[in-house]
Amino acid sequence: MGYPEYQVIIGLEIHAELATESKVFCSCPTTFGAAPNTQVCPICLALPGALPVLNEKAVELAVKAGLALGCEIPPFSRFDRKHYFYPDLPKAFQTSQLDHPLCRSGIVEFRVDDQTYQVRINRVHLEEEAGKSVHSGERLQGSHYSLMDLNRGGLPLIEIVTEPDLRSGEQAKAFLERLRTILRYIEVSDCKMQEGSLRCDANVNLSINDNGKNVRTSIVEIKNLNSFRAVERAINYEAQRQYEDYLDGNMSLNAGKITAGWSDAEGRTYVQRQKEQADDYFYFPDPDLVPIEISAEQVESWRSQLPELPAEREARFVTQYGLSAYDAGVLTAAKGIADFYETVVENFDGDPKIVANWVMGEVLRMLKDAGDEAEQALAEAPLKPHMLAELLQLLQSGAINGNQAKEVFAEMWTSGKDAAVVVKERGFEQISDTAAIAELVNAVIAANPKVIADIQGGKTSAMGFLVGQVMKKTAGKANPKLVNQLIREQLNIT
């Protein structure tokens, strides 16, 4: 008797902070990292009598996110109040959306290895961020004190809810990466997981085929996963745990949602509480905000402002530049990198694949420590795309060799000097003057009659000695290809 087969069922709830300049219901700035409680006002402090006013830019960005995720935009949307008491929520309700979200019914494609998958998006809605708590201990319970920074309170957030279409931690991670790429392409969110501007909760359960009987484990919601890697590990851990507990007869089935936390250090989930019934948030439509009505013309106008999305761009890179699907995927994973690549290609007279190799190799190597900041680091790097094109042009002309080009690149990356300048400073400039090299070749041939005789007797391997002699006379600066070619011409070897 074998073990029962099972399928992992995963749905994600993703929160992304929108890249607006001011908060969603007041005009406080959204800059990250300001001194605590300096970006607050009567509205986001929930002082008595203060009222929210909707930031229209937040609606625009949320709708653009929905459009990029293939969603429909209903003509009518509204805000609801979601009530719960917590110190980081000064009104004791979060202004969110329940029955009438801004966006519904989307679809996103992503790839794992060579397999393409689809995830349906249930909804994208707009809501406000809570403040940031700093506890003296691990968490609020048991702390001597907790400090509250309300700078973050009231930042605009979108919540993206997927259907339970994912089947593994790897898929969840790949989907999230695709989602982040999309949101960054359309400049709706900077999606920095370290700063918390992108957060993910994962709902995980199993569908088990036990002797022909389908059994479902209770859904476990793993909260506040703050890296893609954590999402993948937590899901895979949790799925395995549920399976083992099921086999041991310890897994609850078809019960209410169970909330769990994830310890990255220990690599395990912790079940926090089993909800007897769904939480009651006393939802009702927010009477302080008027319903949002978005015309079809407005939606189309916003749609027309969307840039080329990553999937389209990837396909174009394959056809236009002759890249492999893998290379196109790597180059289009971040808009800034894809833009950089295309600018180099535009300025380079040669094969776009050469550019692809350099961007994926040398450029991405320089950015590998930048993490979420890679695009910014590239934008701020002293090396600009047209400069890389010039360097590749020098390499292609044979003026420098590959190793030299890499050395020049490294220098250009930090100093921002032009390729030609660095080549000159380092004395890399190859002698490619045919007349000058021909003179040296003739001298070497004249001085080595025995070697010439060997070569003409069929021992062509002795060619290398002659090339070496010429290179020695030029202190290595002669273009080796040219030297070789001229010797062969002189000796009539084909």
Place this chain on the structure above:
Amino acid sequence: MLNMTALALAKAIRAKKLSVTEAVAEYIKQIEQTNPHLNTFLTVSKDTALARAQTIQAQIAAGEITSPLAGVPIALKDNISTLGIRTTCAAKMLENYVPVYNATVVDRLEQAGMIVIGKLNMDEFAMGGSSETGAYGTVRNPWDTERVAGGSSGGSAAAVAAGEVPLALGSDTGGSIRQPCAFCGVTGIKPTYGAVSRYGLVAYASSLDQVGSIGRTIDDCAAVLSLIAGPDDNDSTCVISKTFTFDTPLLERLAGFRIGLPRNYFAGGINADVAQAVLAAAKELAAAGAQVEEFDMPLMDYMVPAYYIIACAEASSNLSRYDGLKYGYRSPAAETLAEVYRLSRSEGFGLEVKRRIMLGSFVLSSGYYDAYYKKALQTRTLIKQAYDRLFERFDMILSPVAPTTAYKLGENVDDPLKMYMGDIYTVSVNLAGLPAVALPCGFDRQNLPIGFQLIGAAFSESKLVSAARTYQHRTSFHLQQPGGAWV
């Protein structure tokens, strides 16, 4: 001077017959004498008011302020946020709360050169109809200090009636301007929902609350309304570009005015003296040329239940911010976070407020939402539609404000249902977001004031004020002043 209307006082100031400082000082003197008897003021901002009086005097002299109420003192219901002046909502919860910002209406009054001289007592968080639920004692009715002033803007109405201030702002969620005006024999306007900014009005029920004016005459009230009305970028529900000017000439005849009289409002629980006085007001307007026609007001049994469900639901949400953490009362006994919430709210709120929070939480809780809150919203829509149809037939509806005159202190305080039924004639106006004016129209056999109201279609304030002005021109009930031991 204390007998002058606000507009007359402003005129005297402009004519240099009186200085702003003299006016402010005279009213403050009156407050100091009478407030111990009436408990109308929770805070008297004597020093700031006197200092501002000098500034305003100079600005008037320099021609920098030309508003028709420049230099006139005004007092505000204590649920209107005033920068640097304690704003308590008559709640222990906000005993020491000093706002860091002004409500939009306060900014507008001050820009027009009016002088805030204090903050007025009320029902706690505007929840109540007798100004007895506040944490700082009951407001007493100047006509009989053993009786209530009405509520929740009881302090505002009583202060005007007692001559402590020529004008006051109140707020009206279910009748809270009109009913105390009727009980105290003064005039008030409850504007159309969305006509006046709510920014800085401490919320009770957001979809019903509206700031309005209370004075001795309709002209005084209208003058204030024209200062405070108009769109506000800080209030999403106050965006319609509608400002009011009421400087139309007095209409001797109300020719072409069609007034509806809801027959069924005068049957059942209404006090006979009240019914008689209100019907007499209808006759007076008919005598002035208006066409008065009776009709049956539909949905009367559903108005109070729908109102209390919606108002309590919104209140339970709006008052959840008072959590003992950021400002306001925190229980000294609380040791854990849960205790901070539970004890601070249990000790910091009064009984009526807690009753409404619990009612509101109940009707919003999952499983009951559809049966109560959703039904109440549907009822509200029906009430709005009923009014829409009525305003195809009528320019305005004339109705009683309250079924009784001012009752004895403590008489209804333990009987919430009886108290809530006192709102029968007022709440539908808020549910439909309509404007109404409340005007004195007589006295009962105990010499207690009686009021009536004129209700109009949305943003028909000008028409209501015109009719009210004609009425006050023909009658003198609004000029009567209370007397008593406190005077």
